Amino acid sequence: MKSNIDNYCAQVCGGDQRGTGPACPRGIDVHTQLPADTVATPLTGEQDGVIARAIELGKRQIQQEIAAGRIPPTVTDFAKLHDFVDANEFGGLCEDDGEWSRLFPRTNDQETEVFCEAANRVQDALDQWLGNGTERNALLIGNLVENALNAACLAIQDGLKLNYGDVAGVFFSGAQKEAFREMFTRYVLCEIAMMSDPEDG
Known part of the structure; x- marks a missing residue:
């Protein structure tokens, strides 16, 4: 519904507080004489x-x-x-x-x-x-998942007393690595969802 008010200046202060900016101290646009927030500033x-x-x-x-x-x-x-x-x-x-x-x-x-x-x-x-959550934490999640993959491979290599990681590099590539990333990304997001906001105590 359109307002019948077309000049707020006269009703608010009589037009004596224009100031030097685009809006007066009371938030009225000095050109349209309407509330300033109804007028978008044009940008190039x-x-x-x-x-x-x-x-x-x-x-x-x-x-x-x-x-x-x-x-x-x-x-x-x-x-x-x-x-x-x-x-x-x-x-x-x-x-x-x-x-x-x-x-x-x-x-x-x-x-x-x-x-x-x-x-x-x-x-x-x-x-x-x-x-x-996925976008804002994308870099954190990527780092955590990569660390998890490296730690898992290292645990297996240590357990087998291997001093190389060539097989892991080949095995966890393409679809295999993507499947790992997808699964652990969901896990990280689940953990984050269960965390409480620090301000919530």
Whole structure:
């Protein structure tokens, strides 16, 4: 249903708090005189490209932090990342030079507003992506499964008093190795699912 209100400025403060940015201190867009969140900031194709690349970079960075043990594999909320690392740096948002500083300068309130909206898009996308346990833990799972395979082969080789691993290298290749990976990936995901979030006590 369309609202009959077409000028919030007159009703909220009489239009005397415009300020210098795209929105007044009360959150009203100074151009449309409607709530600012109803007006999307238009971005260029180049800016959209930077955002897309930042999202992919942020995913890889989070995977690396999880694999390194700095972020628990159970975290599914972007806001909770701040408990373990400076999550604002994911995606390269805080770099002093590069694409973000060139395409999203912050020399005035309006430019800062555009930067914040772009950064929010990146972080919102990462927040949604964190809900996929297989993807966020992909690097951790890969490392764990590889270590498990090596440990299993070593145990057998030690038990047989072998000083070579050539047969294992041949045996666990192609379909055999993929079957092992699939089975142990499911096992790792099962263990992660049974873990409690650190904040849950």
